[in-house]
Amino acid sequence: xxxxxxxxxxxxxxxxxxxxxxxxxxxxxxxxxxxxxxxxxxxxxxxxxxxxxxxxxxxxxxxxxxxxxxxxxxxxxxxxxxxxxxxxxxxxxxxxxxxxxxxxxxxxxxxxxx
Amino acid sequence: xxxxxxxxxxxxxxxxxxxxxxxxxxxxxxxxxxxxxxxxxxxxxxxxxxxxxxxxxxxxxxxxxxxxxxxxxxxxxxxxxxxxxxxxxxxxxxxxxxxxxxxxxxxxxxxxx
Numbered sequence: 001x002x003x004x005x006x007x008x009x010x011x012x013x014x015x016x017x018x019x020x021x022x023x024x025x026x027x028x029x030x031x032x033x034x035x036x037x038x039x040x041x042x043x044x045x046x047x048x049x050x051x052x053x054x055x056x057x058x059x060x061x062x063x064x065x066x067x068x069x070x071x072x073x074x075x076x077x078x079x080x081x082x083x084x085x086x087x088x089x090x091x092x093x094x095x096x097x098x099x100x101x102x103x104x105x106x107x108x109x110x111x112x113x114x
Numbered sequence: 115x116x117x118x119x120x121x122x123x124x125x126x127x128x129x130x131x132x133x134x135x136x137x138x139x140x141x142x143x144x145x146x147x148x149x150x151x152x153x154x155x156x157x158x159x160x161x162x163x164x165x166x167x168x169x170x171x172x173x174x175x176x177x178x179x180x181x182x183x184x185x186x187x188x189x190x191x192x193x194x195x196x197x198x199x200x201x202x203x204x205x206x207x208x209x210x211x212x213x214x215x216x217x218x219x220x221x222x223x224x225x226x227x
Contacts, residue, residue: 004156033212045157045204045218052213091156099211100164101172102147104156 003027004092006105013082014113020067021077021108023092029053033095034075036066039107040088048090051075079110087112116140120205120219127195127226135190135222137205143217144210146188150174150201151221157204163188164210195226 005024013019025034036048051059051066059066067076079086092105121136139146147162149172159172163182177199179191188207192199202223206216 031212033214035215037218043202043221045206047215047217050213050215093157095212095214097212099145099214100162100170102159102162102216103173104149104158106154106156 003103004094004105006092006108008108009106010109010111012111012113013079013086015082015084017082018078018080019082019110021079021090021092021110023075023077023105025073025075025092025094025103027073027094027096029097031097033099034066034068035093035095036064036075036077037091037093037104038088039091045091049077082112084112084114086110118205118207118217118219120203120222122222123220125222125224127192127224129196129226131195132191132193133195135192135203135205135224137188137190137219138186139188139205139207139217140186141207141217142185143207144185145214145216146182146205146207147172147216148178148180148188148190149204149206150199151204152201160190160203192224197226200224200226 032053034051038046049061049064065078089107118139148160149157161180163169205219208214208216
């Protein structure tokens with residue numbers, strides 16, 4: 001069964017604007033971790049941000065924030081003040097309560113327009 | 115620290131050939147894993163290990179073998195390559211637990227003809 005859903009295959013955003021990338025997840029685990037990764041055209045996977053399922057506050061890392069709505073099982077990534085270098089694929093991922101299984105979504109391709 | 119290293123970067127195999135993708139990490143991580151990335155599919159977990167001598171299957175383990183004899187190394191073996199195994203393969207490592215991010219290697223692009 002699919003665990004992570006990213007419904008936006010491609011997104012465009014104007015430089016300096018904010019953009020939200022959607023992610024929903026499906027789990028019955030009592031606890032879990034949610035992650036976002038960036039994959040530029042060069043191919044490497046870059047960790048961006050983490051949210052624990054018991055965290056009360058939304059995670060933030062610089063221009064990245066995670067809009068965590070536990071009841072809705074959503075973990076959207078918000079990028080503020082978009083830059084040209086933000087153009088990349090973005091993957092939402094979930095790590096189960098054992099820490100052993102890691103599930104990725106199919107990704108969203110973000111293009112920042114000058 | 116070199117982080118997570120993978121070799122080779124590119125490989126072309128003929129159907130039925132075998133090969134080993136190498137992965138090493140120098141961060142003393144207990145957890146190591148292998149993924150394949152196919153267009154439109156995201157990354158899918160093949161096998162993982164939570165320590166030397168301990169391995170287990172992920173979502174798509176068929177056609178692949180792994181072993182973990184040291185903390186540092188986690189090779190992935192294709193015993194008889196098939197065209198369906200054409201993909202980009204990533205190795206990753208992390209501390210064990212749900213709240214640790216994984217560190218990824220640069221990937222290996224494998225083509226099976």
